[in-house]
Amino acid sequence: MGHAGTLARLVETSLYVPYTRTVSEPRNVLEDRRVDGDRLLARLDELAAIGAIQGANGEPGCARLALSDEDRAGRDLVVTWMYDLGLNVRIDAIGNVLGVWPAADGSIDAPVMTGSHIDTVRTGGRFDGNLGVLAGLSVIEAVATARMATKRPLGVAFFTNEEGARFSPDMMGSLVYVGAMTAEEAYDVTGIDGTRVGDELLRIGYRGPTPCPGPAPYAFVELHIEQGPVLEAEGVRIGAVTGVQGISWQELTITGESNHAGTTPMNLRHDAGYGAARIATFVRALALEMGPPHVGTVGMLSLQPNLVNVVAASAVLTVDLRNTDEARLVESETRLTRFLSELEHDEGVTITSRKLARFEPVAFDERMIALVERTAQGLGNSVRRMPSGAGHDAQMLARVCPTAMIFTQSHHGISHNPAEYTEPADLVMGADILLRVMLELSEGTAL
Ligand code: HGY
Ligand code: MN
Ligand code: MN
Numbered sequence: 001m002g003h004a005g006t007l008a009r010l011v012e013t014s015l016y017v018p019y020t021r022t023v024s025e026p027r028n029v030l031e032d033r034r035v036d037g038d039r040l041l042a043r044l045d046e047l048a049a050i051g052a053i054q055g056a057n058g059e060p061g062c063a064r065l066a067l068s069d070e071d072r073a074g075r076d077l078v079v080t081w082m083y084d085l086g087l088n089v090r091i092d093a094i095g096n097v098l099g100v101w102p103a104a105d106g107s108i109d110a111p112v113m114t115g116s117h118i119d120t121v122r123t124g125g126r127f128d129g130n131l132g133v134l135a136g137l138s139v140i141e142a143v144a145t146a147r148m149a150t151k152r153p154l155g156v157a158f159f160t161n162e163e164g165a166r167f168s169p170d171m172m173g174s175l176v177y178v179g180a181m182t183a184e185e186a187y188d189v190t191g192i193d194g195t196r197v198g199d200e201l202l203r204i205g206y207r208g209p210t211p212c213p214g215p216a217p218y219a220f221v222e223l224h225i226e227q228g229p230v231l232e233a234e235g236v237r238i239g240a241v242t243g244v245q246g247i248s249w250q251e252l253t254i255t256g257e258s259n260h261a262g263t264t265p266m267n268l269r270h271d272a273g274y275g276a277a278r279i280a281t282f283v284r285a286l287a288l289e290m291g292p293p294h295v296g297t298v299g300m301l302s303l304q305p306n307l308v309n310v311v312a313a314s315a316v317l318t319v320d321l322r323n324t325d326e327a328r329l330v331e332s333e334t335r336l337t338r339f340l341s342e343l344e345h346d347e348g349v350t351i352t353s354r355k356l357a358r359f360e361p362v363a364f365d366e367r368m369i370a371l372v373e374r375t376a377q378g379l380g381n382s383v384r385r386m387p388s389g390a391g392h393d394a395q396m397l398a399r400v401c402p403t404a405m406i407f408t409q410s411h412h413g414i415s416h417n418p419a420e421y422t423e424p425a426d427l428v429m430g431a432d433i434l435l436r437v438m439l440e441l442s443e444g445t446a447l
Helices: 003-012 037-048 069-084 130-145 172-177 183-187 197-203 230-234 272-290 326-347 366-378 424-443
Strands: 052-054 060-062 088-091 097-101 112-116 154-158 219-225 238-244 246-255 295-297 301-304 314-323 350-359 383-388 403-408
Touching: 037 060, 037 069, 037 130, 037 424, 069 088, 069 097, 069 130, 069 154, 097 130, 112 130, 112 424, 130 154, 130 219, 130 424, 172 183, 183 197, 219 366, 219 424, 230 238, 230 383, 238 366, 238 424, 246 272, 246 326, 272 295, 272 301, 272 314, 272 326, 314 326, 326 350, 366 383, 366 403, 366 424, 383 403, 403 424
Parallel strands: 112 154, 112 219, 219 403, 238 383
Antiparallel strands: 052 060, 088 097, 097 154, 238 403, 246 314, 246 350, 295 314, 301 314
């Protein structure tokens, strides 16, 4: 059990006394208002070494599926950094971890909060989620090192299972944090490997004592790589994110009839493999017909018995549909459902659907977007407003407090791939913008 696993046990037995830090000779200004960029980059490398994988061309990536041993090791490392910084660390019932730098008056309530996630997909990069968490740590470290006494507490969190790749839905931890799912409901979710969230959370020592839902922050701002091609293609350095598009995930099970691949005439087949292929091509054709920003993906597909000379008896596949417009997203779901019933009739198969995730599009707070925009410009960056194609914890926090996001460029727009890359200078610039946005929220009158 790692350090933090012990920490979680201490907290659970309430032997853990929250570390309240008084600031000696407090100052109310942070002269250089920059993070320690070298330390941020070093921590990104150190965290990336946990669950390290290599891409097709040797690119360094990360595989830290939620609640895996690698996730626990990553958690232990980040919690240790939080603890070393003297933050007040809380681990909640779904394993979200929040470290708070108390305000000048010692309070830790309603912090200006930042954060993201440290779980990754199986073919993850080094920056998705990790940047937001470690940049948040570097922001608080800059404040602590300067012995700055802030009017409001500053918090940095990592949320459990943002990716949803092992356990659906995605953004599970932040969904529970804002009270849109209970921890008990989350515990009963079974993953793609047959394990149960509640059991895995206990196994890694992160089923913490702090109850969910968590307290609403004063405001929430998340730094994240864009994971898309827009900023780089337009030569714009920073994205002021206006919101997150809607997400619809479902798992389809097609039941046909296994048969001999050589003797069964084509008109007598009930081929689940053919059905899966038809669905994948329908999802693509529908996305092309509907046009951007609509996207559709069949990311998981398994056939049974999966043998060269057997017509597939069954197929299990996932469909991921996304759109910034709720009505268009509903339209795509309706058209898919209609197609599935036609396919059942034509191929003589049965198709069942299980909802994995469904989130409507989210719009961020205009005041927060404007704050990100002018702060980034104030540091000499080109900025553009844009929606997020990917889901983020910020879309859940937006339900309980003023929220926005900061995007940095992704090279060639690649993500969920070890080839994911962002220039070090952009990573540090993103953290510097985050620092100033958080200080403005804490000390200023932005809201
Ligand atoms: O699926 C997503 O958009 C996110 O990476 N969880
Ligand atoms: Mn992410
Ligand atoms: Mn991701």
